[in-house]
Amino acid sequence: MAAAFHQRIQEALLDERLQTALYAATGRLMDKRKSGVTAQQCPDYQELRAHAHLIKRHTMENLDYYLELLARKVEEHGGKVAWCRDAGEVQTFVGTLAKERGIRVAVKSKSMLSEEVALNEALERYGVEPVETDLGEFIIQLAGERPFHILAPAMHKTRQQVADLFQEKLGGKREEEIEKQTRIARTVLRRRFLEAGLGISGANFLIAESGAVVVVENEGNARLATSCPPVHVAVAGIEKVIPRAADLALFLPLLGRSATGQPLTSYTSFLSGPRRAGDLDGPEEFYLVLVDNGRSRILADREKRQTLYCIRCGACLNICPVFRKIGGHSYPGTYSGPIGAILTPQALGISHEPELPFASSLCGACAEVCPVKIDIPKILLELRSEVRKTETRERRWNFEKLGFGVWAWLMRRPRLFELVGTAMLELLPAAGPLLKPWTEWRDFPHPPPKTFRQLWRARKAGA
Numbered sequence: 001m002a003a004a005f006h007q008r009i010q011e012a013l014l015d016e017r018l019q020t021a022l023y024a025a026t027g028r029l030m031d032k033r034k035s036g037v038t039a040q041q042c043p044d045y046q047e048l049r050a051h052a053h054l055i056k057r058h059t060m061e062n063l064d065y066y067l068e069l070l071a072r073k074v075e076e077h078g079g080k081v082a083w084c085r086d087a088g089e090v091q092t093f094v095g096t097l098a099k100e101r102g103i104r105v106a107v108k109s110k111s112m113l114s115e116e117v118a119l120n121e122a123l124e125r126y127g128v129e130p131v132e133t134d135l136g137e138f139i140i141q142l143a144g145e146r147p148f149h150i151l152a153p154a155m156h157k158t159r160q161q162v163a164d165l166f167q168e169k170l171g172g173k174r175e176e177e178i179e180k181q182t183r184i185a186r187t188v189l190r191r192r193f194l195e196a197g198l199g200i201s202g203a204n205f206l207i208a209e210s211g212a213v214v215v216v217e218n219e220g221n222a223r224l225a226t227s228c229p230p231v232h233v234a235v236a237g238i239e240k241v242i243p244r245a246a247d248l249a250l251f252l253p254l255l256g257r258s259a260t261g262q263p264l265t266s267y268t269s270f271l272s273g274p275r276r277a278g279d280l281d282g283p284e285e286f287y288l289v290l291v292d293n294g295r296s297r298i299l300a301d302r303e304k305r306q307t308l309y310c311i312r313c314g315a316c317l318n319i320c321p322v323f324r325k326i327g328g329h330s331y332p333g334t335y336s337g338p339i340g341a342i343l344t345p346q347a348l349g350i351s352h353e354p355e356l357p358f359a360s361s362l363c364g365a366c367a368e369v370c371p372v373k374i375d376i377p378k379i380l381l382e383l384r385s386e387v388r389k390t391e392t393r394e395r396r397w398n399f400e401k402l403g404f405g406v407w408a409w410l411m412r413r414p415r416l417f418e419l420v421g422t423a424m425l426e427l428l429p430a431a432g433p434l435l436k437p438w439t440e441w442r443d444f445p446h447p448p449p450k451t452f453r454q455l456w457r458a459r460k461a462g463a
């Protein structure tokens with residue numbers, strides 16, 4: 001598994017087109033976020049972050065209460081709630097529901113959770129064609145790939161690549177202009193909305209006090225996916241619940257500004273059960289699927305449960321120097337970047353993905369931009385320590401450990417330390433091949449002309 005991870009990283013680093021697209025796209029998103037959180041644009045940004053962190057903490061500490069309240073409210077509005085422990089239960093629930101209704105086409109608005117539980121593959125096994133309707137998701141579905149970024153799933157594709165893809169899969173004229181490509185996608189998708197028997201959405205927030213599912217988007221496709229088909233299924237992780245609608249006054253601006261620099265995302269929909277008498281549109285049946293899939297395990301750890309505060313804004317990915325080089329497809333699992341590095345090993349178990357907590361420079365930039373103040377570097381360190389504890393004695397005997405052991409031994413012998421230090425200055429230039437794994441992707445600093453001790457002695461003699 002580690003070998004596959006390293007292989008994907010090598011491939012990403014060698015792909016010049018990917019490197020250019022990735023650096024430019026994350027840079028643009030970072031710039032937008034930066035301009036959205038300035039003191040002029042959002043004077044109380046830091047207070048909002050602190051407050052959002054507290055609300056999330058309070059909700060996670062009382063998650064059982066808020067989930068029960070949410071379920072009661074959804075049912076009061078005529079909706080049904082399904083509790084699913086893992087991916088298999090979600091697949092069975094949604095697949096069986098579609099099969100019983102004789103549904104052949106399901107339109108989906110962007111949902112990372114449905115990726116996490118491999119819902120598309122499951123639907124196909126039940127004879128249902130899943131159609132992604134978010135433009136980025138539509139592109140990667142056509143390309144047969146998985147999302148590259150939690151917010152911008154097709155971030156790695158250039159418009160020229162999209163032009164080739166559309167021409168190959170949809171036919172028609174090759175169009176490189178993004179507006180024209182959007183028009184092509186819209187024409188194809190409008191028809192699919194009308195023929196779909198099932199609409200599947202994710203949820204950005206679940207309001208416990210009212211039972212509303214809140215979906216935030218910029219394209220309007222989620223509104224069509226949740227109101228055109230006769231059946232709507234919202235699939236959401238249990239951590240998406242927040243106590244009150246009033247809390248959105250914090251979370252919506254934090255999400256919009258951190259994700260794309262927008263004060264608010266273009267469309268915010270509140271979905272509360274099936275269509276009622278007198279409603280102009282809406283589904284006849286509404287289901288909320290609440291998914292655990294490892295989240296209870298994360299919740300059980302008092303320190304690391306803050307992982308569940310994440311509102312999936314993507315800011316930590318855009319700023320992460322590791323993500324910006326290796327990209328989303330290098331990471332195993334659905335979630336990439338710093339949040340993926342802490343979420344995936346905890347949800348699946350540390351032995352499944354032991355490499356992930358090490359895919360970080362620990363620079364702390366992720367914690368600085370996180371709108372809900374998740375201390376990602378701290379969790380990474382804790383996970384690293386857990387990985388080390390689970391490793392066998394033999395495996396721990398690696399070069400890093402050996403190197404630090406020798407260094408500690410030398411530090412206790414000052415004269416020898418000095419001798420070795422002086423010799424190293426001479427030997428370092430010749431040690432190039434030995435340092436290749438380290439220097440392949442970064443520059444080795446030029447060694448100073450003299451050791452610290454030589455410089456110190458010279459300085460004292462001159463004083």
Ligand code: SF4
Nearest residue numbers: 310311313314316370
């Ligand atoms: S961890 Fe924080 S910065 Fe990263 S996606 Fe989640 S909310 Fe955004």
